[in-house]
Amino acid sequence: MSKIGPMSGFPEFLPADRIVEQHFLDVIRETFELHGFASIETRAVEPVERLSNQGEDADKEIYGVRRLAAGADDEGPGIGLHFDLTVPFARYVLEHAGKLSFPFRRYQIQKVWRGERPQEGRYREFTQADIDVVDSGTLPNHYEVELPLVIADALRKLPVPEFVIKVNNRKIPEGFYRGLGLDDVATVLRIVDKIDKIGPEKVVERLIESGATDKQAKLAVQLADISSTDTSFVEKVRALGVEHETLDEGLEQLSEVMAAAEEHAPGLLMADLRIARGLDYYTGAVYEIYLVGQESFGSVGGGGRYDALASDGKTTYPGVGISIGISRLVHRLVSQGLLKSTRSTPTAVLVALNNEAERSDALRTAAALRARGIPVEVAPAAAKFGKQIKFADRRGIPFVWFTTENGPEVKDIRSGEQVPADPATWSPPAHDVRPSIETPQENS
Amino acid sequence: MSKIGPMSGFPEFLPADRIVEQHFLDVIRETFELHGFASIETRAVEPVERLSNQGEDADKEIYGVRRLAAGADDEGPGIGLHFDLTVPFARYVLEHAGKLSFPFRRYQIQKVWRGERPQEGRYREFTQADIDVVDSGTLPNHYEVELPLVIADALRKLPVPEFVIKVNNRKIPEGFYRGLGLDDVATVLRIVDKIDKIGPEKVVERLIESGATDKQAKLAVQLADISSTDTSFVEKVRALGVEHETLDEGLEQLSEVMAAAEEHAPGLLMADLRIARGLDYYTGAVYEIYLVGQESFGSVGGGGRYDALASDGKTTYPGVGISIGISRLVHRLVSQGLLKSTRSTPTAVLVALNNEAERSDALRTAAALRARGIPVEVAPAAAKFGKQIKFADRRGIPFVWFTTENGPEVKDIRSGEQVPADPATWSPPAHDVRPSIETPQENS
Numbered sequence: 001m002s003k004i005g006p007m008s009g010f011p012e013f014l015p016a017d018r019i020v021e022q023h024f025l026d027v028i029r030e031t032f033e034l035h036g037f038a039s040i041e042t043r044a045v046e047p048v049e050r051l052s053n054q055g056e057d058a059d060k061e062i063y064g065v066r067r068l069a070a071g072a073d074d075e076g077p078g079i080g081l082h083f084d085l086t087v088p089f090a091r092y093v094l095e096h097a098g099k100l101s102f103p104f105r106r107y108q109i110q111k112v113w114r115g116e117r118p119q120e121g122r123y124r125e126f127t128q129a130d131i132d133v134v135d136s137g138t139l140p141n142h143y144e145v146e147l148p149l150v151i152a153d154a155l156r157k158l159p160v161p162e163f164v165i166k167v168n169n170r171k172i173p174e175g176f177y178r179g180l181g182l183d184d185v186a187t188v189l190r191i192v193d194k195i196d197k198i199g200p201e202k203v204v205e206r207l208i209e210s211g212a213t214d215k216q217a218k219l220a221v222q223l224a225d226i227s228s229t230d231t232s233f234v235e236k237v238r239a240l241g242v243e244h245e246t247l248d249e250g251l252e253q254l255s256e257v258m259a260a261a262e263e264h265a266p267g268l269l270m271a272d273l274r275i276a277r278g279l280d281y282y283t284g285a286v287y288e289i290y291l292v293g294q295e296s297f298g299s300v301g302g303g304g305r306y307d308a309l310a311s312d313g314k315t316t317y318p319g320v321g322i323s324i325g326i327s328r329l330v331h332r333l334v335s336q337g338l339l340k341s342t343r344s345t346p347t348a349v350l351v352a353l354n355n356e357a358e359r360s361d362a363l364r365t366a367a368a369l370r371a372r373g374i375p376v377e378v379a380p381a382a383a384k385f386g387k388q389i390k391f392a393d394r395r396g397i398p399f400v401w402f403t404t405e406n407g408p409e410v411k412d413i414r415s416g417e418q419v420p421a422d423p424a425t426w427s428p429p430a431h432d433v434r435p436s437i438e439t440p441q442e443n444s
Numbered sequence: 445m446s447k448i449g450p451m452s453g454f455p456e457f458l459p460a461d462r463i464v465e466q467h468f469l470d471v472i473r474e475t476f477e478l479h480g481f482a483s484i485e486t487r488a489v490e491p492v493e494r495l496s497n498q499g500e501d502a503d504k505e506i507y508g509v510r511r512l513a514a515g516a517d518d519e520g521p522g523i524g525l526h527f528d529l530t531v532p533f534a535r536y537v538l539e540h541a542g543k544l545s546f547p548f549r550r551y552q553i554q555k556v557w558r559g560e561r562p563q564e565g566r567y568r569e570f571t572q573a574d575i576d577v578v579d580s581g582t583l584p585n586h587y588e589v590e591l592p593l594v595i596a597d598a599l600r601k602l603p604v605p606e607f608v609i610k611v612n613n614r615k616i617p618e619g620f621y622r623g624l625g626l627d628d629v630a631t632v633l634r635i636v637d638k639i640d641k642i643g644p645e646k647v648v649e650r651l652i653e654s655g656a657t658d659k660q661a662k663l664a665v666q667l668a669d670i671s672s673t674d675t676s677f678v679e680k681v682r683a684l685g686v687e688h689e690t691l692d693e694g695l696e697q698l699s700e701v702m703a704a705a706e707e708h709a710p711g712l713l714m715a716d717l718r719i720a721r722g723l724d725y726y727t728g729a730v731y732e733i734y735l736v737g738q739e740s741f742g743s744v745g746g747g748g749r750y751d752a753l754a755s756d757g758k759t760t761y762p763g764v765g766i767s768i769g770i771s772r773l774v775h776r777l778v779s780q781g782l783l784k785s786t787r788s789t790p791t792a793v794l795v796a797l798n799n800e801a802e803r804s805d806a807l808r809t810a811a812a813l814r815a816r817g818i819p820v821e822v823a824p825a826a827a828k829f830g831k832q833i834k835f836a837d838r839r840g841i842p843f844v845w846f847t848t849e850n851g852p853e854v855k856d857i858r859s860g861e862q863v864p865a866d867p868a869t870w871s872p873p874a875h876d877v878r879p880s881i882e883t884p885q886e887n888s
Contacts, residue, residue: 004535004538004539004756005539006539007487007489007523010487010489011487012484012485012486012487012536012540013484013485014540014543014544015482015483015484015544015550018482018483018484018485019482019483022483033790033819034790034814034817034818034819034820035810035814035819035820035821036789036790036791036819036820036821037789037790038459038462038463038788038789038790039459039462039463039466040456040457040458040459040462041456041457041462042456043451043454043455043456043569044454044488044555044557044569045451045454045569048512052512061513062511062512062513063509063510063511063512064509064510064511064512065507065508065509065525066507066508067506067507067508067559068492068496068506068507068508068524068559069505069506069559070559079451080512081509091448092456094448095448095449095450096456096458099458100458100459101788101835101838101839103824105789105821106459111488113488115511115512115513125487125488125489135824140824140825142800142803146807146822149807260804260807263804264804264807264808264811312448344482344545345480345481345482345549346477346478346480346481346482347480356586359586360704360707360708363590363593363704363708364708366479367708370478370479373478374478375477375478375479375480376478376479376480377479377480377549378590380547380579380584381584391545394545395545
C-alpha cells in the first residue's frame with residue numbers, strides 16, 4: 001500500500017479551516033445570487049483539443065484523463081481536466097444556447113486543475129468562483145462596469161484585508177501602440193508585461209531590440225506607468241500625445257468603469273494601465289484583484305471581456321467575467337493566522353449522558369433543539385462531568401446539556417454558567433448558533 | 445476544434461434544474477450540520493495503488509490522471525480520480541489523525557468519477573453526499589443506529605417520493621452460514637446476492653454446485669427472504685433453527701437499529717436480510733436507500749460499517765457511513781418531471797430602464813433591495829414596457845420595477861398588479877424572494 005501523505009499542490013483543510021472556506025463560499029454565493037447570477041456546474045473534463053486551443057502553452061498545464069482499464073484505442077479523442085471555468089463555460093453556452101436566455105448571467109464555483117510545478121501559493125487543484133455575463137451577438141459595455149462592482153460587493157462582506165481591483169482595457173495599449181506605429185501589438189504587450197519582473201530600463205532595451213525606436217519604447221513604458229483611482233488617467237494618457245481610434249474607445253470604456261466605481265464603490269477600483277492579464281482571449285476590460293500591500297503574492301482573482309471565445313460559426317457569444325481564486329485567498333489568510341473559526345464543528349450543544357440508558361431521551365432532546373435550527377450532537381458515551389466538558393472544549397463546542405437531579409440544565413463552558421433549560425424553548429445566543437470566523441488582530 | 449456536445453455519462457444541468465439540485469444540497473448540508481457533522485473536502489486524486497486496493501475489480505472503474513506535458517517517467521506512482529468518498533476519507537483520517545478529535549463526525553459533498561460504461565442512470569461523474577463517524581480503536585454500535593436516522597431526517601425534508609432505508613448486518617448472514625456449516629462465507633454471499641437477478645431456484649442450484657447440501661442451500665435462500673419493519677425479523681431467523689455466536693451478535697445489533705428507528709423515525713427503516721452491499725469493506729450494518737415502488741431503478745444511496753478500512757498498523761479507525769447519490773436522485777426526479785424550479789435564476793426583481801441614463805439610479809435601487817436580501821438584476825438595456833415584461837417572464841422573474849411619472853412602482857407580472865414602491869422598504873412576499881421547488885403533482 002502506498003504511503004499515506006500529502007500530495008504537493010493538492011492542499012486539504014482541517015475541519016476548522018474548512019469552516020472558514022465555507023464561510024467565504026457562502027458569502028460569495030449569496031452575493032452572486034443577490035445580483036441575479038444563476039449557478040451552473042460543468043463537467044470536470046473537456047476534450048483535450050478544446051482545452052489546448054485556449055491560451056498560450058495551455059497544454060503544458062493540462063491533466064489528461066483516461067480509463068485505466070481501457071485499451072489504448074478505446075477512448076477516441078483524449079479528455080482532460082479543465083484548468084479554468086471560462087473555457088468550459090464557453091462550451092456550455094454553445095452546447096445549450098437554444099435553452100438559455102441571453103444575456104445569460106451565471107456563476108460557477110468549482111475545482112480546477114493545473115499540472116504546473118507547484119510553488120509558493122500555486123496549486124494543482126484549487127477552487128474558483130466565477131461570474132460571467134454572456135450575450136448573443138453583442139454585449140453592452142455596462143457589464144464591464146457592473147462585474148467588478150459585484151466582486152467588490154462580495155469581497156467587502158468577507159473578513160479579508162484591504163483589496164483593490166486593478167482594471168485596464170486591452171484597447172488602450174493596443175490603440176496606443178498602433179498610434180505610435182508599433183503594429184506587432186502582441187510582441188510589445190508581451191515585453192511590457194515583464195515590467196514588474198525586469199524593470200522599465202530592461203523593457204525599453206528589449207523593445208528596441210524588437211524593432212521599436214527609443215522614443216516608441218519609452219512611451220510604451222510611460223503608458224504602463226499610468227494609474228489613477230479616478231478618471232484622471234485619461235489626461236495622463238492624452239499628455240503623451242498619441243492618437244488612435246482604438247485608444248479613444250478604450251479610454252472611454254475604462255472611464256465609464258471608473259466613473260461608476262467612484263459612485264458605487266469608491267476606492268475599490270484602480271485604473272492601472274500596466275495590467276495585461278496574460279495573452280489569452282481578452283479583448284476589452286481586464287481586471288486583477290490584489291490584497292493591498294501583498295501585491296508580491298500575486299493576484300487573488302481577475303478576468304476580463306472576451307468577444308470571440310464562444311462562437312459556433314454562425315452566432316458569437318461575447319462575454320465578460322471575473323474569477324476569485326478562493327483556495328489561494330483562504331489558504332493565504334488561514335496560514336498567516338489572519339482568520340480562524342471559533343470551533344472545528346458546527347455543533348453548538350453537546351448532550352451529555354449519565355448512562356447509556358439515557359441515549360434515547362438524549363436523541364429526543366437533540367431533535368427538539370435541531371427543530372429550532374440549533375446544531376446538536378449526543379455524547380459518544382456516558383462519562384463523568386469533567387470528561388464531557390473536555391470533549392466539548394477540545395472542539396470549541398460552547399454548550400453542554402446535562403440531565404441533573406433538578407431536570408435538564410445547560411452549561412456555557414466558557415463562562416461556567418449553568419442554568420435550567422427546556423429543550424422546547426432554550427436557545428444559545430444568536431452568535432453562538434453557528435461557528436464564527438475570528439480575525440485575531442481584532443482581539444488584540 | 446472538437447465538436448461541441450454532451451459527453452456520455454457526464455450530465456450537466458440547465459440553470460433551472462441546477463436550482464433543484466442546489467436545494468437538495470442545501471437541505472442535506474443543513475441537516476448534516478444540525479446533527480454536528482463537520483465538512484471536509486479531499487483532493488480529487490489518490491495514488492492508483494490506494495484506489496485499486498479497495499473493492500472488487502475497483503481498478504476497472506478508475507480514471508487515471510497524468511500531466512500531458514510530463515515525460516513518461518516524470519510522475520512517480522500513478523494517480524487517479526477517486527471513485528467514492530470513503531476511501532479518500534479513510535486516507536484523510538490516517539494522514540491527519542493527530543489533528544482530529546475522535547470520534548470524528550464528518551460530512552463530505554463532492555464529485556466522484558467512475559470509468560464504467562455509462563448506461564441507464566449510471567454516470568461517470570456524479571455528486572455524492574456522505575456522512576461518516578470514525579473512532580479510534582473501537583466504534584460504539586449506537587452509531588449504526590444514529591446514521592440512518594440522520595439520512596432519514598435529510599430525506600424527509602426533501603421533496604422526494606416515499607423512500608425506505610433497507611438495513612442488514614453482515615454478521616447475520618456470516619454467522620448463519622457458519623452455523624449451517626458453510627464456511628466459505630464470501631462465496632455463499634456472492635451467490636445469494638444474485639437472488640434478485642436470477643431468482644431463488646437458480647441460487648439454490650448454484651449453492652449446491654458450490655458444495656452446499658440441499659438443506660443448507662434452501663436455508664440460505666430462506667434467510668435472504670426475511671424482512672420486517674420492526675424487530676420481528678429476529679423470530680423469523682430463530683425459526684430457521686440455526687445457531688452461531690456471530691449470528692447472535694448481528695441479530696442483536698440489527699434489533700437495536702430497528703428498535704431506535706421505530707421510536708425516532710417510524711416506517712422509514714426496514715430490516716431486509718437480502719441486503720449485501722457488494723463484497724467490499726463492510727463488516728457490520730449495511731444500508732441501501734430505495735425509492736418505494738422504484739426499486740428496479742436501484743438504490744439512491746447506501747453504506748455501512750467498516751472496521752478495518754483505515755489502519756496505520758498501530759491504530760485502527762473503525763467507522764460507519766452512509767452516502768446519498770445526489771446526481772442520480774435529482775436527475776431521476778427532474779427527468780421524470782416530478783420536480784421543477786419556479787424560475788431559472790435567483791432574480792426576484794428586474795429593475796427596468798426607460799433610458800440608459802437611468803442605469804445609475806437603477807443600480808442604487810438594486811443595491812437598496814439587495815441590502816434587504818432580495819435578489820435583483822438591472823435590465824440589460826432600456827426597452828419598452830412589453831419587452832421588459834417578456835424578459836422577466838422568460839426567466840420566471842416575478843416582479844418588474846418601473847420608474848413612472850408617479851415615481852417607482854413594482855408589478856407582479858403573474859397577477860398584473862402594479863403598486864407604488866419604495867426601494868428602502870418594499871419586499872416581495874417571503875415565498876417569492878427565492879425560487880422554490882414545485883412538485884407538479886401537487887398542482888394537479
